[in-house]
Every structure is written in structure tokens, then in C-alpha cells.
Amino acid sequence: MAVTNFMMRRTVVPLAVRMISIRTQSYHHGSSALFATVVNPSYASRNFFWSSAPSSSILHCWYSTKKPSSDKSILKTIGSEIQRLEETDEVEEDDDFPFKIKDNPGQQFITLTREYKGETIDIKVYMPEENKNDDDTDTNDETDSDDAERETKIDVVVKVSKKNVQTLEFDLTGFADDDFAIDGLSIKDPNAAKGQYHQCSPYGFSDFDEKIQKAFYKYLENRGIKTSTTKFLHEYMVNKNNKEYVMYLKNLKKIIEA
Numbered sequence: 001m002a003v004t005n006f007m008m009r010r011t012v013v014p015l016a017v018r019m020i021s022i023r024t025q026s027y028h029h030g031s032s033a034l035f036a037t038v039v040n041p042s043y044a045s046r047n048f049f050w051s052s053a054p055s056s057s058i059l060h061c062w063y064s065t066k067k068p069s070s071d072k073s074i075l076k077t078i079g080s081e082i083q084r085l086e087e088t089d090e091v092e093e094d095d096d097f098p099f100k101i102k103d104n105p106g107q108q109f110i111t112l113t114r115e116y117k118g119e120t121i122d123i124k125v126y127m128p129e130e131n132k133n134d135d136d137t138d139t140n141d142e143t144d145s146d147d148a149e150r151e152t153k154i155d156v157v158v159k160v161s162k163k164n165v166q167t168l169e170f171d172l173t174g175f176a177d178d179d180f181a182i183d184g185l186s187i188k189d190p191n192a193a194k195g196q197y198h199q200c201s202p203y204g205f206s207d208f209d210e211k212i213q214k215a216f217y218k219y220l221e222n223r224g225i226k227t228s229t230t231k232f233l234h235e236y237m238v239n240k241n242n243k244e245y246v247m248y249l250k251n252l253k254k255i256i257e258a
Helices: 002-025 031-038 042-053 054-063 069-086 143-151 210-222 227-257
Strands: 098-100 109-116 119-126 152-162 165-174 181-190
Touching: 069 227, 109 227, 119 227, 152 227, 165 227, 181 210
Parallel strands: none
Antiparallel strands: 098 109, 109 119, 119 152, 152 165, 165 181
16 A cells, blocks of 8 residues: 555656646746746756846847946037037127128038128138148147137138129138238139139239238228128137037937937
8 A cells, every 4th residue: 555655646746747837838937937946946046046037138138228338438528528618608790790691500611791882792701720830840738728719710702793793702811810811812704604713813912012902901891801800700600610519519429329
């Protein structure tokens, strides 16, 4: 009788275990791990933690969405630079400023227009550039703000047009310290195909007599192009350059944050 009971226990218990195991296959994977722990305690120390954790695909997704520390550092640095540049004061336009400004974000220039005694004056002002002398190889890094500002320049193209008359085109360089220079003077045919200009004179502006040069400075001054104008345009373009840079930094920030 003892032998029979022993045989029944050996037969029934494994059968019960198999039956319970089959039923537990329909349960959550965590329940299977719990059952395996009851049957085999050593299983818990090896597998229960991982069976309770997300699957490998979920873990991969979780880790892939976590930002690396280097990304956080870049975002913090870019954010600080954006905040610093956005605190720059806006350039206030003088009420007596005679030109209408057209400034399109993203463009590297602005245009100005005005009508003056039957003439149409069109001006294009480009982004500031560095104005460093090639001979100044040994420069002191601790220059004051005025010297640093003086090292930038803006290129300005002024067109003075009349009906049925060829156009005068001046190439100017504007600086920050109430100064500008006429670099060139051309005569352009407004009826010529786009990009095909005819310069009637082979002479550069510096070839003119000094009195003629001074007369042309006065000619531009009468039309609103004077030292105070170029100073304002220099400040305006430096400010615009900051705005364009901020817009670029914000685009970079969005890409890194995505």
C-alpha cells in the first residue's frame, strides 16, 4: 500500500505541475516567473527581476529616447547664448530718417527707398564684415568695445535713377564711427538686360580730382546719405546679424531637442 501511494505521488504531482504550467502560459509573463519561483526557488535569483522588467525591445526604446549628457550640455549652452543675444537693445529709427526700410528675415541684406525731387533712390545694405588690416598681425586680444566695433564694416550700394536717364551707382563702405567712404562710381543703363551693365567711364572714384570727390559726398548728403545715416545702418545691420544668428541657433536647438 505504501508503494502504491508512493507511485501515485510520483505520477500525480508531475501531472499537476504540468497542468498548472499549461494554464499559466496564458497568464502574463510576470505570473509565469512567479510560478517558476514557487517550483524552483533558485529561479528567482537568476530570472525573476528580468522577467518582471520590460522586454528587450521596450528597454531599447526607453534608452534610445533618453538624451545623452552631451546633448543637454549643448542645449544649455545654446539656450544661454540665445538669451544673451535677445537681450540686445533694438536700434531705434530716427523720426527724420528719410528712407523706407524693407527687411526680410533670412536675407543677408536690407533695401531702402525714397523719392527725392523726381529721383528714385534705392539702397542695398549688406551684412557687416570684418575690416582688419593685413598689416596688423600682432593685435591685442584685450581691445575695447569701440575698437572691436570699428573693425566691422558694411557694404552699401546706392542707385540714383531718373526717367530716361542712365543710373548713377555708388559703392560705399560704412563704419560704426560716423564715417563712410565712396569706393566706386558707375554709370549703369537701366534698360540693359539684367546683369548686363555698361560702365561709361574707365576711371575709379579715386581718380577724380579731390574737389570732385568732395562734391559727390555733398551730392549724396543732399539725398540723405550722410555719416549719421551710415552709422544708423551699421548699428541696424549688426542688430540684424544678431537676429539672424539667434534664428539659426533656435533651429539648431529644435533639431537637437527632437
